[in-house]
Amino acid sequence: MECRFLWHISIGCIYCFARPTHSYLNMSPGIDFETRIVAKVNATEKLREALAKPAYRPKLLCLGTATDAYQPVERELRITRGLIELLAECEHPFSLVTKSSGVERDLDLIAPMAAKNMVAVYVSVTTLDPQLARILEPRAAAPHRRIRTIKTLAEAGVPVGVSVSPIIPFINEPELERVLEAAAEAGARSAFSIPLRLPWEVDPLFQDWLQRHYPDRGNRVMARLREMRGGRDNDPSFGSRMTGEGIWAQLLRQRLNKAASRLGLMRDREPLDLSRFRPPRPATSQGELF
DSSP states (O other): OOEEEEEOOOOOOTTOTTTHHHHHTTSOTTHHHHHEEEEETTHHHHHHHHHHSTTOOOOOEEESSSSOTTOTTHHHHOHHHHHHHHHHHHTOOEEEEESOGGGGGGHHHHHHHHHTTOEEEEEEOOOSOHHHHHHHSTTSOOHHHHHHHHHHHHHTTOOEEEEOOSBOTTTTGGGHHHHHHHHHHHTOOEEEOOBOOOOTTHHHHHHHHHHHHOTTTHHHHHHHHHHHTTTSSOOOOTTTTTTOOSHHHHHHHHHHHHHHHHHTOBSSOOOOOOTTOOOOOOOOSHHHHO
């Protein structure tokens, strides 16, 4: 994979669990993560090579699970656009997670795939409070804009779900039901949430953020998080890191399930059709590679 380092801002979510990857590259998971982008500029070429292998069999793919697929630099580099064009060409199903309205740009590709049951989009709505969103996710789309994106996708026939993630006790956790209601009213069909994770360098960064913005409840927040993480700030265990454990994690799941049931929101992922896949044609020009 060919990577290019760019001086360019990122969405900059304080809780992003991808921040530690910058440490691996000898950069800061703090300010460098927010101002230096690592762009995989030949991602489409590499994906084409993988999909063209004779032994390849289609499997579910998801874009945007580590960092958002629609970072501000996507307007210039169009890497996500290239990947979706390739997946559409191959009729390869995929899902996409984003907190950006930039996904609307690619509706000309996504909507026809949705009509064939080959795509689902999940919009991350962490809060409906614009002031909280501004300090928690400083360069992400405003909450009302994300709700409008859900509506736009739904009206275009795209199966769309809402991710109320991460859930932060005493910060955005009280809004869980309200976020689900707003998303359902806009046309969301499914919902999920993930309790806050604090791997590696994310932990001190988040705790510093907490003390700066919520000094009155910082200790309560961390105590509740540790209660869900076996007494630690973070639990990396595969079976529990995305769900948490203990009574408080169970109560969160019960609240989510109850609200989703009341609002008609599915808790399972949209089933997608894997049967239409056909290998991509060989790239024939430099323009098709990038």
